[in-house]
Amino acid sequence: MSKIRILVVGDIFGRPGRQIFHDLLPGLIHQHRVDFVIANGENASGGRGITSKNADEILQSPVNVLTTGNHIWEHDSIKPYFETHPILRPHNVDSALPGKGWGVFTSSSGCRVCVVSLQGCVFMDDKGMKAMNPFQSMDTLLKEISPISDIIIVDFHAEATSEKRALAWHLDGRVSALLGTHTHVQTADEEILPNGTAYISDIGMTGPHASVIGLAKEVAILKFLTGEKKKFKVAEEGLALNAVLCEFSIQTGKALSIERVRATN
Secondary structure, eight states: OOEEEEEEEOEEBHHHHHHHHHHHHHHHHHHHTOSEEEEEOTBTTTTSSOOHHHHHHHHTSSOSEEEOOGGGGGOGGGGGGGGTSSBOOOTTSOTTSSSOSEEEEEOTTOOEEEEEEEEOOTTOTTSSSOOOOHHHHHHHHHHHHGGGOSEEEEEEEOSOHHHHHHHHHHHBTTBSEEEEESSOOOOSOOEEOTTSOEEESOOOEEEEOSSBTTBOHHHHHHHHHHOOOOOOOBOOSSEEEEEEEEEEETTTOOEEEEEEEEEOO
8 A cells, every 4th residue: 555544533522522433433434445543532531631431432433543632631540541552642741751742553554653742832831731842842753753654643732823833834844744733623724735744723623513612602601701610511512523634655754635524423
């Protein structure tokens, strides 16, 4: 096989997100002839982090690896799973923290797919563990992973579009794809950069879209109206799966196509 098709699924949000991911993923794999699946599990448990129980549930679906982000440290039960399950925490945090931020996974065809989970810095100071400079972190990491990878996919979990685009240009031609997550809103700017790197500012969210980025509408509206903070409540309606489907040349590691995916029941 000279090409590989990779589906990357946006942030799975709460129980509704886990359910629609489970329901729709097999059909999407068949429909789009997908060879490898990456999903962001950052918000899988109540919208904040992921528990070991919910990780087991998600990994029963045909997904190859889970990326995460700033909420990964919310549940202690997930930490031992970093050593035994295909779950990545952000690469650019203190190396003394448990887990690893990248891994090389072999597809069914033998393609070596390196997946990197990376966290942004801009507007992220109060969100989880402090992240180190993602530009410098990737420059250093590429020296290690480039010789052992056919394809390199970076899930960049970041708030600022400017930071995402700047890093994409910085890495153009050195990684196969730089794909944004975190904002839960799928953007319409997917493209292949001049040197072959696939890019989108944000893949979007897998979960309840009749919401305020996953949060129950009434809770979010009350906070904006009065400043009052109510208990965090995951919305339940308007379920959709957001993803991107990318095709790459295994020989060159460059992107051949990228397209948005939005699927509902």
